[in-house]
Amino acid sequence: MLNLKVEELQNQATPFYAYDLTVLHQTLEAARHEAGKYNFHVHYALKANANAPVLDAMRSAGFGADCVSGNEVKRAIENGFPAHHVVFAGVGKSDAEINYALEQDIFCFNCESSHELEVLNELASAQNKTARIALRINPNVNANTHKYITTGLEENKFGINAWELESVLELLQKLPAIQLIGIHFHIGSQITDLSVFSNLCTRVNEFQDWFEARKIVLEHINVGGGLGVDYYNPDQNLVPDFAAYFGLFNQFLKLRPGQQVHFELGRALVAQCGTLVSKVLYIKKGISTNFAILDAGMTELIRPALYQSYHKIENLSSNLPEERYDVVGPICESSDCFGKALMLPETNRGDLIAIRTAGAYGEVMASGYNLREKAEVIYY
Ligand SMILES: *Cc1c(COP(=O)(O)O)cnc(C)c1O
Numbered sequence: 001m002l003n004l005k006v007e008e009l010q011n012q013a014t015p016f017y018a019y020d021l022t023v024l025h026q027t028l029e030a031a032r033h034e035a036g037k038y039n040f041h042v043h044y045a046l047k048a049n050a051n052a053p054v055l056d057a058m059r060s061a062g063f064g065a066d067c068v069s070g071n072e073v074k075r076a077i078e079n080g081f082p083a084h085h086v087v088f089a090g091v092g093k094s095d096a097e098i099n100y101a102l103e104q105d106i107f108c109f110n111c112e113s114s115h116e117l118e119v120l121n122e123l124a125s126a127q128n129k130t131a132r133i134a135l136r137i138n139p140n141v142n143a144n145t146h147k148y149i150t151t152g153l154e155e156n157k158f159g160i161n162a163w164e165l166e167s168v169l170e171l172l173q174k175l176p177a178i179q180l181i182g183i184h185f186h187i188g189s190q191i192t193d194l195s196v197f198s199n200l201c202t203r204v205n206e207f208q209d210w211f212e213a214r215k216i217v218l219e220h221i222n223v224g225g226g227l228g229v230d231y232y233n234p235d236q237n238l239v240p241d242f243a244a245y246f247g248l249f250n251q252f253l254k255l256r257p258g259q260q261v262h263f264e265l266g267r268a269l270v271a272q273c274g275t276l277v278s279k280v281l282y283i284k285k286g287i288s289t290n291f292a293i294l295d296a297g298m299t300e301l302i303r304p305a306l307y308q309s310y311h312k313i314e315n316l317s318s319n320l321p322e323e324r325y326d327v328v329g330p331i332c333e334s335s336d337c338f339g340k341a342l343m344l345p346e347t348n349r350g351d352l353i354a355i356r357t358a359g360a361y362g363e364v365m366a367s368g369y370n371l372r373e374k375a376e377v378i379y380y
Contacts, residue, residue, distance in 0.1 A: 015296035045266030070097030124177035143188030152187025186224025201252035274359025297329020320346035
């Protein structure tokens with residue numbers, strides 16, 4: 001059950017994000033323990049949640065940082081992540097972002113196109129530096145997840161396609177300020193079917209053979225993130241099955257002597273520790289359902305509107321007999337709806353509503369649409 005004490009929250013302004021630091025620490029400890037069995041390196045994907053207490057916990061667990069913007073690199077460095085534990089991906093790194101990351105001497109740029117390699121070479125030369133890079137390869141593996149969070153198909157904008165690799169290697173010969181240290185993959189997010197990751201391992205093994213045939217030694221293999229969480233039964237599955245996840249990579253990846261394996265987990269580490277708490281403003285009778293109108297909307301948590309994603313919704317204030325509700329926000333968009341035809345205890349104005357599993361891609365995606373204020377945050 002959610003560990004929040006409703007009585008203590010009566011004076012807390014709503015809506016607010018509440019983060020359970022005990023759940024966060026349990027999750028990180030499990031991930032650290034299971035990855036540690038195989039000496040796997042975990043980099044936390046900051047884009048899931050970049051709050052200071054979350055980053056402190058990640059750093060204390062010994063994780064590195066996976067960044068997709070210059071400001072994320074900056075946030076990681078300022079929080080105390082050592083630069084040699086920072087990786088930087090993204091299809092559209094700006095010159096300013098690249099220059100900043102070069103100045104900081106980060107561990108690795110995950111490069112997504114030939115054009116980016118040329119620009120990186122130029123900028124690194126100008127700073128008299130060598131940029132360590134991994135080629136982000138698009139392995140054409142289907143992640144079996146929502147199409148907006150699928151990134152590893154040839155039709156997606158991410159990564160370098162297999163048929164371009166030969167010409168990328170030729171190009172690298174001409175780029176003296178770039179040092180190839182590995183290959184990188186990230187095929188999507190909220191992946192719950194683990195066979196997707198064994199398909200990824202098969203592709204990684206094929207790419208490894210391809211590079212070996214060309215006498216290229218890769219020191220680092222980065223398999224990205226994407227491990228999903230249970231949005232339907234958060235209490236039963238607060239901590240993802242890291243044993244199965246890391247064990248699978250250990251079983252299926254064919255590593256060369258001395259190779260280091262890297263992961264970039266975001267959602268799996270932070271989703272379950274976060275809850276969006278909102279107050280019911282109004283109840284409105286519909287035809288076959290009632291509307292429970294909350295003071296939180298898509299401006300606080302956009303995932304349902306953006307990816308049609310499910311979040312478990314609980315009424316923390318009522319244990320009356322159940323009725324049917326569409327739970328909606330106040331924003332002027334019909335997609336501003338957290339759940340349709342849900343059975344909830346009879347709900348009234350002033351009740352506190354918990355929207356669970358909101359620790360990842362929640363607060364970080366908040367917007368000021370309708371000139372909304374930023375939600376408050378508590379840690380417990
Ligand atoms: C978003 C992202 C991740 C993290 O994905 P999760 O599904 O949250 O684990 C990892 N690597 C890259 C390159 C990403 O863009």
